Amino acid sequence: MLSGESTPRKRADASQEESPVYAFLERPSMIDYPGCLCGVFFTSGCNFSCGFCHNAALMGRKQCGLPWSRLDEICRKFKKEWVDAVCITGGEPTLAPDLIKLITFFRNFSFKIKLDSNGSRPDVLRECLPLVDYVAMDIKAGLSGYPELTGFTRTETIAESVKLILSSGTDHEFRTTVIEPFHTDAQMIEAGELIRGARRYCLQAFVPQDTLPDPRLRETRRTTPARLRQLEQLMKPYAEKIIIRGAQGSGTATRV
Numbered sequence: 001m002l003s004g005e006s007t008p009r010k011r012a013d014a015s016q017e018e019s020p021v022y023a024f025l026e027r028p029s030m031i032d033y034p035g036c037l038c039g040v041f042f043t044s045g046c047n048f049s050c051g052f053c054h055n056a057a058l059m060g061r062k063q064c065g066l067p068w069s070r071l072d073e074i075c076r077k078f079k080k081e082w083v084d085a086v087c088i089t090g091g092e093p094t095l096a097p098d099l100i101k102l103i104t105f106f107r108n109f110s111f112k113i114k115l116d117s118n119g120s121r122p123d124v125l126r127e128c129l130p131l132v133d134y135v136a137m138d139i140k141a142g143l144s145g146y147p148e149l150t151g152f153t154r155t156e157t158i159a160e161s162v163k164l165i166l167s168s169g170t171d172h173e174f175r176t177t178v179i180e181p182f183h184t185d186a187q188m189i190e191a192g193e194l195i196r197g198a199r200r201y202c203l204q205a206f207v208p209q210d211t212l213p214d215p216r217l218r219e220t221r222r223t224t225p226a227r228l229r230q231l232e233q234l235m236k237p238y239a240e241k242i243i244i245r246g247a248q249g250s251g252t253a254t255r256v
């Protein structure tokens, strides 16, 4: 269950000031950080406008953040529940002015830290990489596909972020939500060339919903397991491990 608690409050002291976190999952997740029990925290606002965004209604604009004191309570509770990692996700976390403060805050609880990003702000990513344990960056498509799929045109920033992650030594994954009519083999090969040498590349099933921003995608079928299996083979040259998420019987394939 997503918890928001975003009622405006009077600010009595620094601990009552807004953190960049506007919501969190009340139950720790077993899937958001490989091998860890993980608390998931959401920042608001995004600079992309993906037609397939499952969070567009909540995350397309800035929301009121939880006070730091509330975040402190949540982290103490998670520590008692054996949570050993946190995932900072969005929206787009690198838009949050207090992101470094947030990472340091979680670090003080000795959580491992995973940062999710769309890769649009390499300068922020450069600052964060030494401070986090794991980065998951979306590769929405090959760079040529970004304007149509996301409305984002400054694709040189995406390429820069990929290079930063690949050369950082920080554990990482890149991931693509596969929409069958859009993600042709040519589009996927372009994406693969972008991330060549990655540790993990995740192929995620697209799942239609009535609330998607693009009405055409509400009618687009879910990615078939057969297509994901095809792409698992196609993408093997580009990453050490290919992971499929959201398909029946999904698993991992290690490049040999």
Ligand code: SF4
Pocket (backbone or CB within 6 Å): 046, 047, 048, 049, 050, 052, 053, 054, 055, 056, 059, 090, 091, 092, 118, 150
């Ligand atoms: S980058 Fe993510 S949060 Fe932003 S619009 Fe796209 S899917 Fe939604």
